[in-house]
Amino acid sequence: MVGLNFPITSIQPENFPLRLREIPQTPLSLYVRGILPNPNIPSLTVVGSRNYSNYGKQVVEYLISGLKGYNIAIISGLALGIDGLAHKAALDAGLYTLAVPGSGIDDSVIGPRTNFSLAMQILESGGGLLSEFEPTFSATPWSFPQRNRIMVGLSHAVLVIEASEKSGTLITARLTVDYNRDLLVVPGNIFSENSNGPHQFLKLGATPVTSPDDILEALHIEVGTKAVKVASTFSSAEEKVLAALSEPRDRDTLIRMLAIGTQEANILFMSMELNGHIYESSGIFHRN
Numbered sequence: 001m002v003g004l005n006f007p008i009t010s011i012q013p014e015n016f017p018l019r020l021r022e023i024p025q026t027p028l029s030l031y032v033r034g035i036l037p038n039p040n041i042p043s044l045t046v047v048g049s050r051n052y053s054n055y056g057k058q059v060v061e062y063l064i065s066g067l068k069g070y071n072i073a074i075i076s077g078l079a080l081g082i083d084g085l086a087h088k089a090a091l092d093a094g095l096y097t098l099a100v101p102g103s104g105i106d107d108s109v110i111g112p113r114t115n116f117s118l119a120m121q122i123l124e125s126g127g128g129l130l131s132e133f134e135p136t137f138s139a140t141p142w143s144f145p146q147r148n149r150i151m152v153g154l155s156h157a158v159l160v161i162e163a164s165e166k167s168g169t170l171i172t173a174r175l176t177v178d179y180n181r182d183l184l185v186v187p188g189n190i191f192s193e194n195s196n197g198p199h200q201f202l203k204l205g206a207t208p209v210t211s212p213d214d215i216l217e218a219l220h221i222e223v224g225t226k227a228v229k230v231a232s233t234f235s236s237a238e239e240k241v242l243a244a245l246s247e248p249r250d251r252d253t254l255i256r257m258l259a260i261g262t263q264e265a266n267i268l269f270m271s272m273e274l275n276g277h278i279y280e281s282s283g284i285f286h287r288n
Contacts, residue, residue: 005104005259006033006123007103008135015247019043023153023179027132030150032103033275034128035257036155037073038243042219045075045151046080047172048161049194054228056162056194057085059186063159064089066212070221074152077101078129082161082169084115087122096243100151102144104137105129109232111139123259126240147171149179157182157218159209163197170197173206184209235266238277245278245287254285 011030013021017039021027037043046064048056060082062075074090076083078099090097099122100179103109110119110129119129132150149173152158158176159185163169170218185206188195202208209215213223234242237260244257255265269285272278278285 006129007129007256008033009253009256011247017246019155019273020150020153023149025149026151029132031105031131031133031135032128032257034123034126034259035126035240035243036130036246037096038071039246041071041073041096042221043073043075043098043155044080044215044219045158045162045172046086046161047076047148047157047158047169049169050079050081050083050085051164051195052081052085052162053189053192055189055192056082059161060085061089061092063161063186063209063215065093067095068093070095070216072096072219072221073098075100075154077147077151078110078115078119079144080112080115084118087118091121091125091127097122097125098130098154099127100130100147100154101139102147103131103139104133104135105131106135109136110136110200121264124244126236134229136139138145144168145171149175152176152179152181155181157184157215159184159186159215160198160206161182161186161202162188162192163192164193165209168207173197173201182207184215184218186210234277238272241268241272241278241286245285248284248286249256250284251280 009032065212074095074097076086078101087097103111110116152175158181160173183206185198185201185210188198276288
């Protein structure tokens, strides 16, 4: 499986998502494949141990499956462990998911290679890959903690599931506090080393999470009503167009991001213009 239908595009700081422009040390540029999260919906970054326990796996699946039906973006780092589980759970729940790897996003360097097919599934589902590194940059030990600030910057809240006392996940947790995002933590087994990190932050005042409702409350979504649902009056193709138009784009760029045929795209654009959802000005498409 290769990502021939998902070209890499670059964006400059003035076109970054607003939340990312607020953080210190803003990236000089970003590279994107697929579609960035809709800026109008809450984003949850999920991080945790690479060496997860069965408990950690159960927690990821339970919490994210419980968000099904709500319009929430799940962000993670495509790494082995909790990251990969979070992306998979988001796909299973029909949620948008964005991967921010510690490498570039060209097929040749996306890693770990065992998660390459997962990256392609994310793109095919209408999600995205995002990196500040050159497309063919191979991951290094320092690139993972550096990319963490992007995941935190994009999010409204960060959820920590299992992390040892010296885990890189704790870097993400500290950035969450520094960037004034909500830090959510799942309590763990007191006899497990993977609980040391989460329990450390719980003692410092992080929000404990024991059910999907806790996440919804942290994201200011009314619990139990599913008032903000994925289902809408838009088709899935129209939703992808609206998400891609988080910033104005020219026709060719928009078609590449949607990974559909030109004729199909033109019919879709015409229909959405007639219905007043988008408009074109000087060759650039905008959302209404």
